[in-house]
Every structure is written in structure tokens, then in C-alpha cells.
Amino acid sequence: ALKLKPDYPEARENFYRVANWLVERWHFLMLNDHGRNRKYQQAIHKAVQSGCSTVLDIGTGTGILGMCAKKAGAAEVYACELSKTMYELACEVVAANGMEGSIKILHKKSLDMEVPTDLPHRVSLVVTETVDAGLFGEGIIESLIHAWHHLLLPPERGDGEFRGDCTSGRVIPAGATVFCMAVECLEIRRHHRLCAAEVGGLPMAAAGELRSPVSCNQEQDDSTEPYTTERLSRLPGGYRALTEPFTALTIDFNNVQELEGLSSREVREIRLPVNQGGELDALAVWFQLHLDEENSLSTGPEEDTCWEQAIYPVHSAMSFALKPRDELIVDVSCRDAYLRLCCVAVLRDGHKIYLDKRVDLQNPGKPAPNPNPEVELCSALACLQTGPSESEDFCMLECSEMALLNNQDYHQSFRLALTKLLSELKFKNGNPNTGGTAVSAVDSGLRYVLDVSEGFSLLSLIAARQGQVKAYSSVEKTKQQNVLRRLAQANGISEQHLEFWLNHTEDEQGVLQRPSREKLWTAIILDCVETCGLIRQKLMEKASLARFLLEEGGRIFPGKIVVYGMLVESDTLLLESAVQGREPTLGFNIAPFINQFTVPVHVFLDFSTLECRHLSEALELFVLDLMEAMANYTEREVKVQAIAGGRITAIPFWYQIHLDQDVSVSTLSRTSHWKQAAVVLQQPLEVHAGDWIRLAVKLHKSTISISAHI
Numbered sequence: 089a090l091k092l093k094p095d096y097p098e099a100r101e102n103f104y105r106v107a108n109w110l111v112e113r114w115h116f117l118m119l120n121d122h123g124r125n126r127k128y129q130q131a132i133h134k135a136v137q138s139g140c141s142t143v144l145d146i147g148t149g150t151g152i153l154g155m156c157a158k159k160a161g162a163a164e165v166y167a168c169e170l171s172k173t174m175y176e177l178a179c180e181v182v183a184a185n186g187m188e189g190s191i192k193i194l195h196k197k198s199l200d201m202e203v204p205t206d207l208p209h210r211v212s213l214v215v216t217e218t219v220d221a222g223l224f225g226e227g228i229i230e231s232l233i234h235a236w237h238h239l240l241l242p243p244e245r246g247d248g249e250f251r252g253d254c255t256s257g258r259v260i261p262a263g264a265t266v267f268c269m270a271v272e273c274l275e276i277r278r279h280h281r282l283c284a285a286e287v288g289g290l291p292m293a294a295a296g297e298l299r300s301p302v303s304c305n306q307e308q309d310d311s312t313e314p315y316t317t318e319r320l321s322r323l324p325g326g327y328r329a330l331t332e333p334f335t336a337l338t339i340d341f342n343n344v345q346e347l348e349g350l351s352s353r354e355v356r357e358i359r360l361p362v363n364q365g366g367e368l369d370a371l372a373v374w375f376q377l378h379l380d381e382e383n384s385l386s387t388g389p390e391e392d393t394c395w396e397q398a399i400y401p402v403h404s405a406m407s408f409a410l411k412p413r414d415e416l417i418v419d420v421s422c423r424d425a426y427l428r429l430c431c432v433a434v435l436r437d438g439h440k441i442y443l444d445k446r447v448d449l450q451n452p453g454k455p456a457p458n459p460n461p462e463v464e465l466c467s468a469l470a471c472l473q474t475g476p477s478e479s480e481d482f483c484m485l486e487c488s489e490m491a492l493l494n495n496q497d498y499h500q501s502f503r504l505a506l507t508k509l510l511s512e513l514k515f516k517n518g519n520p521n522t523g524g525t526a527v528s529a530v531d532s533g534l535r536y537v538l539d540v541s542e543g544f545s546l547l548s549l550i551a552a553r554q555g556q557v558k559a560y561s562s563v564e565k566t567k568q569q570n571v572l573r574r575l576a577q578a579n580g581i582s583e584q585h586l587e588f589w590l591n592h593t594e595d596e597q598g599v600l601q602r603p604s605r606e607k608l609w610t611a612i613i614l615d616c617v618e619t620c621g622l623i624r625q626k627l628m629e630k631a632s633l634a635r636f637l638l639e640e641g642g643r644i645f646p647g648k649i650v651v652y653g654m655l656v657e658s659d660t661l662l663l664e665s666a667v668q669g670r671e672p673t674l675g676f677n678i679a680p681f682i683n684q685f686t687v688p689v690h691v692f693l694d695f696s697t698l699e700c701r702h703l704s705e706a707l708e709l710f711v712l713d714l715m716e717a718m719a720n721y722t723e724r725e726v727k728v729q730a731i732a733g734g735r736i737t738a739i740p741f742w743y744q745i746h747l748d749q750d751v752s753v754s755t756l757s758r759t760s761h762w763k764q765a766a767v768v769l770q771q772p773l774e775v776h777a778g779d780w781i782r783l784a785v786k787l788h789k790s791t792i793s794i795s796a797h798i
């Protein structure tokens with residue numbers, strides 16, 4: 089169906105979202121990584137030349153490694169791929185490169201393969217790159233254990249005697265070395281822990297412990313993941329290494345006993361000398377993939393590779409300052425096939441300070457010496473909260489929800505705009521001699537504010553705190569509602585002034601209706617921009633419904649969104665969007681096939697750290713007026729002058745979100761929890777400084793498309 093690529097807008101918009109989902113973005117990065125492809129080719133060539141004549145490519149993707157084996161002269165090449173989309177793609181690619189008859193591709197997971205059903209006999213070489221940023225995340229350990237038992241010839245005998253005919257089995261990559269270091273990084277901290285004692289003027293002590301879903305401590309369930317991934321070299325604000333990288337683990341993929349022993353290996357405790365003081369925010373993990381004795385690939389933050397690192401955020405109520413000469417104690421284990429790293433404690437002047445429990449092992453009765461008194465005080469205050477006891481009861485927030493909570497500008501701006509609106513209305517209606525419009529029958533002077541933000545939001549509380557406001561919140565999860573209730577209680581907001589309207593929405597229409605129909609809303613707060621940088625779907629429809637429900641003088645927040653963009657030349661964005669010709673893929677004809685899944689809008693971009701050349705100033709692309717429906721259009725032509733010569737390859741865009749005439753928030757600001765998006769041009773456009781470029785900007789169903797012409 090995707091190949092039919094219907095061009096009616098709904099399908100096209102869905103096509104983007106589906107294409108993004110069907111084919112992960114790293115396929116483009118990987119195939120454009122000529123260095124990676126070359127190293128695999130060399131290792132495979134050497135192995136085949138030394139006699140490995142039967143090869144299995146596990147997780148073939150586009151088929152590139154299997155084709156290398158064939159070209160290197162392997163007699164039999166098999167490949168398996170569990171994703172249907174990639175399997176079909178591999179079949180097309182192999183056929184297009186004239187190897188249809190000589191590579192047998194199976195739409196199967198390697199674990200479901202056996203001899204002789206799927207392979208006529210055991211093979212002498214398995215090649216695979218089924219690894220993620222945390223190395224084991226694609227199941228390579230389980231795949232190789234199964235391969236050694238069922239698909240590979242036995243490893244060569246320990247006597248080192250080398251049988252040239254390769255009647256023994258081997259794996260490429262031959263092994264991996266995993267590195268780890270402690271880092272300070274505000275961007276990571278903002279996504280995993282509450283960084284301030286107050287949000288939008290609201291003291292947060294009563295919230296109890298808030299956690300992101302990334303944690304590798306004991307209670308492992310499906311709501312948490314052991315690590316997240318980041319491109320450390322691209323994070324806004326950068327990072328600071330607090331320790332040297334240390335080797336957390338080495339693994340030999342040609343030793344099945346070692347592979348089997350991995351998950352039952354006892355937990356290793358490692359001590360990391362701190363050589364740079366700073367806040368301990370996370371452990372960063374990467375690895376070297378040893379393809380064979382000569383070639384290895386690295387996913388390190390300093391290498392110029394395109395890969396992300398695995399990030400293990402440190403969980404403790406408040407951040408913890410490491411000092412030089414401290415030793416960080418880390419537990420390394422491989423429970424249920426994931427690499428787990430946990431910062432356990434800090435060794436300082438002979439004392440063990442536990443990051444979570446703060447218990448001093450030497451004299452358990454006495455609390456540990458205080459790492460830094462103010463931190464201790466904050467967490468003590470947190471423990472004083474009236475709510476649950478501090479540890480077992482915590483509330484889980486998505487990383488994006490945590491980053492939103494740490495966006496002070498956002499909350500202060502809403503507080504300011506709401507205060508202004510409420511005082512305007514009070515003044516107008518409350519003061520008869522203003523000759524204001526007919527005063528609506530506002531019963532007890534109460535005003536109603538509805539917060540339909542997606543996910544966890546404090547805005548209902550910030551509204552209710554203005555006094556004389558009854559706030560309705562769209563927060564659905566019970567634990568999250570309890571956090572809001574606790575905060576309301578601790579901040580003098582009466583229970584009656586905070587309602588969770590999803591608890592008693594009688595019908596679909598009820599979503600935006602007030603309980604008592606005759607009155608209407610003073611303010612309705614809408615969520616407009618997704619964290620990924622796109623306009624939320626159905627925003628304009630929601631805005632028109634919300635407008636209808638406002639009382640005289642009431643407002644929607646935000647009232648207006650202005651889309652800004654910039655013409656840039658960025659090879660990086662090209663490499664993440666499409667395979668650039670044949671050269672990077674070792675001359676194989678792969679690009680046209682995988683590029684079917686290129687999407688013209690790139691999301692989750694950190695524009696502030698994107699390597700690119702600015703070819704224009706920032707310019708206004710589009711205006712969305714949520715208060716005046718008639719003011720809106722679906723397309724607009726904009727002219728912009730090139731300030732430098734070059735190839736326009738993309739147009740990153742972001743938003744100025746206007747809450748009212750004077751208060752606005754930028755999605756590009758330093759404290760922004762939003763990422764940016766970028767339109768990647770189908771054809772790069774060569775321009776000279778001073779050229780005028782015409783942009784045709786279209787917004788259809790929340791999807792922005794831009795075409796550029798001289």
C-alpha cells in the first residue's frame with residue numbers, strides 16, 4: 089500500500105507517520121556511514137577469503153551485508169529479517185543488484201530458524217549488526233546463543249589449530265567492549281528529575297517523588313526501560329565528563345559459554361575516580377564493536393560517528409555534587425539480557441554516601457555525612473510532605489512531561505497571562521461604573537478555567553491559585569491527579585476549586601462542555617505543539633469548538649501561534665533523511681529502495697546544536713490565529729533573501745506561542761521542552777548571496793509542507 093503512495097492529503101500525512109514508524113531513521117544513518125559499511129565489507133571479505141564459504145546474515149535490513157558476502161565469493165549466502173517491510177525491501181535490493189538467485193532471504197527471526205528446515209546445513213559464518221545504543225537492545229546475545237546451538241558449525245577447537253577449510257563457525261562482529269563514564273548534563277537532568285523547588289511560583293515539595301520511566305533499579309516492569317538514548321555531542325548545553333571512560337564489560341561473541349554466562353554473571357561493582365567536580369546526572373554508555381582483529385566500530389560521543397549513546401540517568405531525589413577525588417561506585421549487571429548500570433554510592437574521605445538511601449555503611453545508625461547541606465535540606469523538606477512516605481510511592485512522568493515541568497518560562501508565562509485575564513474580567517464585570525458589556529450572571533464571582541493540555545499539566549493549579557477560580561484539569565492518571573490534589577492542598581487551593589473533568593465526562597461532547605451548561609468558560613488552555621516539533625493534529629478544530637464555549641471576554645490560551653523558519657545547508661539532515669547515492673553503500677544500488685521511506689519532515693531536532701550553515705535570517709512562515717477563525721489560511725507564499733551562497737537542503741522551523749498580545753513563549757528557547765522540526769527539500773536548491781527565494785508554505789491537517797523556488 090505504501091508503494092502506491094496515494095497523493096490525497098490524509099494518506100500523505102499518514103504516510104509520513106507510517107513511514108517514520110515502518111522504517112527507523114537509523115537505516116539512513118547506517119547506510120550513509122561509509123566507514124561502517126567499508127569495515128564490515130573488509131571483515132567479511134577476509135573471513136570468506138580464509139574459507140568461510142557458507143554465510144548467514146542475521147537482521148539483514150536492506151541486505152547490504154549479505155551482498156558483501158556474496159561479492160566476496162561465498163558459495164552460499166542466507167539472510168533473515170524479522171520486519172516484513174525490510175524483508176520485502178531486501179528482496180527488491182538483492183534482485184536489483186543481480187543476486188536474486190544467489191542469496192536466500194527468509195522473512196524470519198533467527199531464533200525461529202533451524203537446520204535443515206531453513207538452512208540446508210550449519211554455516212561457517214554469521215554476520216550481524218543487531219545492536220542498539222545499549223548494545224544488547226536488539227537481542228544479539230540471545231540470537232548468537234541460538235545461532236551457536238542451531239545454525240553455526242562448532243567454533244574452532246581451542247588448540248588454535250586452524251582448519252583452512254573453515255569447517256568451524258565464527259561470528260562477525262567477534263566481540264565488543266562496553267565503556268561508561270559519569271556525566272553532568274542539564275539537558276538530561278531536565279528530562280529525568282524535577283530541577284526546581286517551585287514551578288510557575290508553585291512550591292513543589294508536596295508533589296512527592298516524580299520519576300521518569302528510565303530506571304534500572306530492581307523492580308523491573310514494562311512501564312520502565314533500563315536506559316534511554318541521546319547524541320551526547322548534540323545535546324543543547326553540552327555535557328561535562330566527571331570521570332574517565334571505564335570498561336564496564338567485554339564480551340566475546342565467539343565464545344558461547346561466555347554468552348550464556350553473561351546474564352548469570354554476578355553483579356560487578358566498579359569504582360570510578362572522579363577527576364572533575366560537577367552534578368552527577370547520568371552514566372553515558374557506548375561500545376566498540378570488534379568486527380575482527382583489525383576492524384572495529386565505535387559509538388563513542390567523541391568519535392565522529394553518527395550513533396547515539398545509551399544514557400542511564402541517576403535517580404535520587406535531588407542532584408548530587410561530585411567532588412574531585414570522590415569515587416563513584418557503580419553496579420554493572422546483565423539481568424534479562426539488558427546491560428544494567430546503577431550508581432550505588434559515592435566514596436568520600438572513606439565514607440560511603442548512598443545516593444538513594446544516604447545510609448552510612450560504617451555506622452548504619454548514623455545518617456551519612458551530608459554531601460551538601462542544601463541538597464539534604466531540600467530532600468528533607470520533600471520528605472516532610474504531607475503525602476506518601478518518600479520512596480515507594482512515586483509518580484511516573486514521561487521524559488517530555490518532566491522537561492515541561494522544568495520549563496519555567498512556560499509556566500511563568502501562563503501564570504502572567506491568566507492573572508492578567510482574570511483581573512481584566514474582574515475589573516470589567518466587578519465594577520459597575522465601567523459601563524462594561526452586559527455582566528454575565530457570574531454567580532459567586534467564580535471563574536472557570538479548563539486545561540485540556542495533553543499529559544501531566546500544572547496549569548489548572550496555577551489558574552486555581554489566582555483565587556476565585558474553579559479549574560478543570562484533563563489529567564487522567566490517578567497518581568498524577570493525586571499529585572495535583574496534594575499540591576492543591578499544600579498550596580491553599582480548596583478541593584472544590586479543582587475538578588478532573590474526565591472523571592465525569594458523560595459523552596464525547598462532554599469533553600469540552602462545562603458541568604452546568606448555562607455558564608461558559610473564562611479560559612480554555614489548549615496544547616498546540618507536540619514535543620517532536622509538529623503542530624498537534626486537529627488543533628484548529630479544537631480551537632473552533634473551544635471558542636464557542638467561551639464567556640464574553642474569555643480567551644483561549646494560546647491565542648495565536650507564529651511559525652518561524654530559516655533556510656539552512658545541512659549535510660547532517662540529509663544523511664538522516666535519505667541515502668545519498670551509491671557511493672556510501674559500497675556501490676550497491678540501495679538508495680532508491682530505502683529512500684521510498686524518506687519523509688519530508690524531520691522531527692525531534694535540536695536546531696540549536698545542528699551542524700549547518702544559515703543561508704537566511706529567521707523568517708515568519710505562517711500564522712495560526714486560534715481566536716479568529718476567519719483570519720486563517722491554508723497556504724502562503726513568502727519571499728526570503730539568501731544571506732550567503734550555498735545549497736539549501738532544509739528549512740528548520742519553530743514557534744512563537746502567543747498567550748495574549750504581550751505574553752509569548754518560544755519553542756526554541758533555552759528552557760524549552762520542545763524539540764524542533766525541519767522540512768527537508770526533495771532537491772537541494774543552489775543559491776547565491778542576495779538571491780530572493782520564493783517559499784510556498786502549506787499547512788494541511790497540522791502537516792507543514794514547504795517548496796522553495798528561485
Ligand SMILES: CCc1ccncc1CNCCCCSC[C@H]1O[C@@H](n2ccc3c(N)ncnc32)[C@H](O)[C@@H]1O
Nearest residue numbers: 147149168169170171174197198218219220221231395
Ligand atoms: C554501530 C551500530 C549501531 C550502534 C548504535 N545504534 C545503532 C547502530 C546501527 N545498527 C542498528 C541496527 C538496529 C536494528 S537490527 C537491524 C535489523 O535486524 C532486524 N533484526 C533484529 C534482530 C533480528 C533477529 N534475531 N532475526 C532477524 N532479524 C532481526 C531488525 O528488524 C532490523 O531490521
